[in-house]
Amino acid sequence: MKKKASKGTLKKVLFYVGRYKVHLLFSVLLAAASVAVSLYIPVLAGRAIDTVVGKGEVDFAALMPYLYRIGALAAAAAAAQWIMNTLNNRITFRVVRDIRNAAVKKIQILPLSYIDSKPAGEIVSRIISDADQFADGLLMGFTQLFTGVVTILGTLGFMVSINYKIALVVVILTPLSLFVARFIAKKTYSMFKLQSQTRGEQTAFVEETVGGRKVVSAFSREGKSLEQFDEINDRYEKCSLKAIFFSSITNPSTRFINSIVYAGVGLTGALAAVGGSITVGGLSCFLSYANQYTKPFNEISGVIAELQNALACAERLFELVEQPPQIPDAENAAELSDVSGNVALENVDFSYSKDRELIKNLSLSVKSGNRVAIVGPTGCGKTTLVNLLMRFYDADAGEIKVDGINIEAVTRRSLRRSYGMVLQDTWLKEGTVRENIAMGRPEASDEEIIAAAKASHAHSFIKRLPQGYDTVISDEASGLSQGQKQLLCISRVMLCLPPMLILDEATSSIDTRTEIKIQQAFSKMMTGRTSFIVAHRLSTIKNADIILVMKDGKIIEQGSHTELMAHGGFYSELYNSRLDSGERR
DSSP: OHHHHHHHHHHHHHHHHGGGHHHHHHHHHHHHHHHHHHHHHHHHHHHHHHTSOSTTOOOHHHHHHHHHHHHHHHHHHHHHHHHHHHHHHHHHHHHHHHHHHHHHHHHHHSOHHHHHHSOHHHHHHIIIIIHHHHHHHHHHIIIIIHHHHHHHHHHHHHHHHHOHHHHHHHHHHHHHHHHHHHHHHHHHHHHHHHHHHHHHHHHHHHHHHHHTHHHHHHTTOHHHHHHHHHHHHHHHHHHHHHHHHHHHTHHHHHHHHHHHHHHHHHHHHHHHHHHTSSOHHHHHHHHHHHHHHHHHHHHHHHHHHHHHHHHHHHHHHHHHHTSOOOOOOOTTOBOOOSOOOOEEEEEEEEOSBTTBOOEEEEEEEEOTTOEEEEEOSTTSSHHHHHHHHTTSSOOSEEEEEETTEEGGGBOHHHHHHTEEEEOSSOOOOSEEHHHHHTTSOTTOOHHHHHHHHHHTTOHHHHHTSTTGGGOEEOSSSOOOOHHHHHHHHHHHHHHHOOSEEEEESTTTTSOHHHHHHHHHHHHHHHTTSEEEEEOOOHHHHHTOSEEEEEETTEEEEEEOHHHHHHHTSHHHHHHHHHHHTTOOO
C-alpha cells in the first residue's frame, strides 16, 4: 500500500514538473554535455600521462596541448553545470509555487467541515514546512539525478571501449550498491512520513498555544502546556532520528560497496597492465572512469533518501490539494437579487456527525422585515441554524428557501451577499482600518466608510489611531481592544446594508453605554430588513417580533415575548432565571 502511495505521489509530482518541459529538456541536454566533457577529460589525461611515462622520455611539445584542452574543457563543463543548476532551481521553485497555489486555492473552496476538523497550524505546516522540505528534495533530485545517470551510462561506455574485461568486473559488482540503496530507501519513506505528520502536530500545538496565550496564563497552564510540547517534541525527535539515521547510512553503505568495486578494478587493471594488455595511461584513465562511475551511486543513494522525505511531504500536500471541494453551485444556479427577505425552512434535518443527531424535522417561516430572536441553552443548535441559513453547511434533508427559492438553486456568492453577518468572534485582516471596513464593498467611497463608522460609533476611536483610517492593523497584533474590533466588524455591515441580517452576540464585547447606542443604530438598520438575532441579553430578546426557543435541535416554542411569557413554558423559565441572576435590561 505504501509503495502504491509513493508511486502515485511521484506521478503527481511529474505532472507538475511536466509543465516546464522546455526547461527540463535544456537541463537534461546540459547535464549530458557537462558529463560528456567531464568524461573526455580522463582520456586526455591518460594520453598526457603516456607522454611522460618513461624516464627521460618527457615530450613537453605533446604534453602542453593536452593541458590546454583539459583546462578549456573543465571551464566549459563548469559553465554547463552552472546554467543547469540555474534551470533546476527555476523548475523546482516554480513547481513548489504551483503546488502551494493549488493548495491555497483549494482551501478557499473546501467545505467548512474539513476546516473545522483540522487544526489551523496543521494546515499551515503542510503549505509552508512540507512544501519547503519537498523543494529541498526535488532540487537535489534535479541537480544530481540527471548528471548521475548520464555519468553512469557514459563512463560504462568508455570503460567498455578501453577494456571490456575490466568493465565486466564493474558491471557484475554494481547491483550490490543498488540493492543496498533500495533496501534502505524502503525503510526511510514511512519514517519520513511519520516525521512530517509529527511536525504538523507540533506546529498546530505551538500555533494554538501562542494564539491562546492569555487563557493559558490565566489558568496557570504554562507547566502543563510545556509538558505537552515536550511530549510532542520527544516523539518528533525520535522519529526524526530514525529517519535521519537510516537515510544517513545509505551513503556510507554504497561507498563501501563502491570501494570494493574500485579495488576490484584496480587489481584487475594492474594485472592487465603487467600482462601488457593495457598501458599505464590507459589504466589511469580506466581508474578515473571507475571512480566517476561509482561516485554517482553515492550521490544517487543520497538523493533517493532525500527523495523519500520529499515524497512523504508531497503526499501530505497532495492530500490537501485533492480534498473534495464543497458541492459546487448548480450549473443553472441563479443569482439571488432584489431580495425581500422571506425565509422558510421546511422539514430540515442536519447533523455534523452522522452518528449524532442534532437538528431533526425543523420547520420555520419568517416574513420579510421580521426580527427573529433565537434563544436556548448551549448546544441547542442556534449557531448551526445560522450556518445553514448562510449555507456554510448544507442540510442533510429538507429545504431552506429565500423568497420562495431553494438556496441550493442559487449561487452561494449571491446568497451570502444578501446577508449581513456580525459574529461574537471578530476577525480582522492585515491592512488599513479603511480596507477592513470596506471588505464587503471595496469600491465604497471614503465618505460612505466614515458614515458607516459613525453609525457603529467606531469613528471616534479610529480618529485617535496614529494614522486614523490609514492605520495598519491585523487580527493578532492590532493594538485594539476586543470591543473596538467588534465595532469595526459592525461597521462592515453598516456599510453594506444587505436585505437580511444575522447578529450572533454582535455586541458581546462592548460596554453597556456604547451598546445602547449601537442597539439604536441596529434598530434603525433592521427596519424593513429580515433579521436573525442570536442573543442572550433580555433587552434584545424582548424587542424581537418573533422569538424562537430552541432545545436539542428543535424549535419547541415560538411567538412574541408577551405570548411566550403568558404561555409559562420553557422560555418563561429561561427568562425568569436570568432575572434571578441579576440581568435587568
